[in-house]
Amino acid sequence: MKRFILLLVLIFSIAQAQERVKFSGQIRPRFEIDNKDFKSTTEANTFTAFRTRFGVSLLPTANTSGYIQIQDSRLFGEETSTTTNMKNLDLHQAYIKIDNLFDQPFDLKAGRFEMSYGSERFIGSVNWNNVGRSFDGAILSLKGEKFKIDFIGSREFERARLGDTLDQNVYGAFVDLMIIKNYKIQPFVIMQNSVKSEALKRTTFGFYVMGDLGQFVHEIDFGYQTGSLISLNRKQDIGAYTFSFNAGYTFDTPLKPFFGAQLDIASGDDNLADNDYSAYASLYGTGHKFFGYMDYFTSFPNDAYGVGISDLVIKGALSPIAKLKLNLHFHLFNSMQDYSLISGAKTKQFGSEIDFVASYKYNEAVTFEGGMSFFSPGEIFKERRGKDSASWGYFMAVVNF
Numbered sequence: 149m150k151r152f153i154l155l156l157v158l159i160f161s162i163a164q165a166q167e168r169v170k171f172s173g174q175i176r177p178r179f180e181i182d183n184k185d186f187k188s189t190t191e192a193n194t195f196t197a198f199r200t201r202f203g204v205s206l207l208p209t210a211n212t213s214g215y216i217q218i219q220d221s222r223l224f225g226e227e228t229s230t231t232t233n234m235k236n237l238d239l240h241q242a243y244i245k246i247d248n249l250f251d252q253p254f255d256l257k258a259g260r261f262e263m264s265y266g267s268e269r270f271i272g273s274v275n276w277n278n279v280g281r282s283f284d285g286a287i288l289s290l291k292g293e294k295f296k297i298d299f300i301g302s303r304e305f306e307r308a309r310l311g312d313t314l315d316q317n318v319y320g321a322f323v324d325l326m327i328i329k330n331y332k333i334q335p336f337v338i339m340q341n342s343v344k345s346e347a348l349k350r351t352t353f354g355f356y357v358m359g360d361l362g363q364f365v366h367e368i369d370f371g372y373q374t375g376s377l378i379s380l381n382r383k384q385d386i387g388a389y390t391f392s393f394n395a396g397y398t399f400d401t402p403l404k405p406f407f408g409a410q411l412d413i414a415s416g417d418d419n420l421a422d423n424d425y426s427a428y429a430s431l432y433g434t435g436h437k438f439f440g441y442m443d444y445f446t447s448f449p450n451d452a453y454g455v456g457i458s459d460l461v462i463k464g465a466l467s468p469i470a471k472l473k474l475n476l477h478f479h480l481f482n483s484m485q486d487y488s489l490i491s492g493a494k495t496k497q498f499g500s501e502i503d504f505v506a507s508y509k510y511n512e513a514v515t516f517e518g519g520m521s522f523f524s525p526g527e528i529f530k531e532r533r534g535k536d537s538a539s540w541g542y543f544m545a546v547v548n549f
């Protein structure tokens with residue numbers, strides 16, 4: 149691996165003189181104070197997550213480009229000693245891109261790459277995560293005067309065994325419609341198919357709409373899932389949905405105060421004994437952006453115990469000085485279906501969360517960010533997780549070069 153990296157650096161250094169190569173990178177340490185176990189008797193766990201990325205953009209000829217990004221993700225002190233080599237260097241992205249393929253209005257990207265569409269509720273790069281998300285496959289883009297369509301093909305699981313039934317493919321299409329001024333309209337379809345198996349045959353149809361009207365911005369996400377899966381050792385028919393509305397207004401004053409509200413809904417299943425599966429699955433979204441920074445709700449239906457979720461959010465922000473932005477979010481979490489407690493009582497209360505985040509752009513390369521979050525459990529979390537409140541905080545530096 150070391151020789152390979154040295155060879156790449158040598159090649160890229162030579163090519164750099166020809167202005168066909170550009171380097172980029174990121175160093176991101178994040179210190180966290182984790183007291184999210186809902187037990188007041190335990191001490192907070194502290195650790196530092198550290199992510200390093202090094203990227204190389206290649207432009208060998210006109211209409212042909214490439215990108216290679218190497219990544220190291222770790223925790224400070226994770227090695228068994230100061231001389232241990234974790235050997236955890238990974239290829240986060242590596243792809244080629246050909247524009248105007250065969251002089252036609254098609255672009256082709258193939259290899260390993262990040263994907264991000266719309267608000268990232270359905271497919272996102274999950275940048276907050278210390279690793280992030282990558283897909284292996286290809287994207288064929290068709291370009292028109294008023295539209296662009298990305299046709300996606302990806303291999304999500306591959307065991308490289310003949311006749312294996314654990315492999316899974318992801319196909320999809322995202323359409324950008326440029327038909328209304330100041331609006332982004334993006335219908336889509338995402339298909340997940342297990343290979344040689346009935347384990348999962350799920351299709352998600354939906355759309356994303358974002359209106360940027362200057363000081364007022366609003367977004368709508370909708371997705372409906374159909375198909376079938378094997379759950380509890382029997383085949384079930386899927387019929388699930390998700391909906392989100394997000395809106396906010398920024399006042400044109402020196403402090404730039406912002407006020408907004410958001411509603412996220414993901415359906416749940418009210419009867420696990422029948423052959424209908426009504427719980428929405430969160431696909432490949434970036435949950436950290438939407439369902440609270442403490443990340444109790446990032447993977448549905450598991451994180452909502454199959455009963456779905458309703459998240460009502462009130463938001464506020466302001467900039468007291470240049471380059472500094474303060475954000476405050478309040479989340480009220482409830483289930484969509486009744487949850488049966490051990491006592492036999494019914495409830496829909498997950499709890500509530502308050503998130504405070506401050507970010508400061510130190511210069512063009514460095515941004516500092518920190519925050520604190522508090523979660524007050526409702527009846528469901530009190531039974532499943534603990535009766536005490538939970539807290540979490542972090543301080544992060546992001547250096548891009």
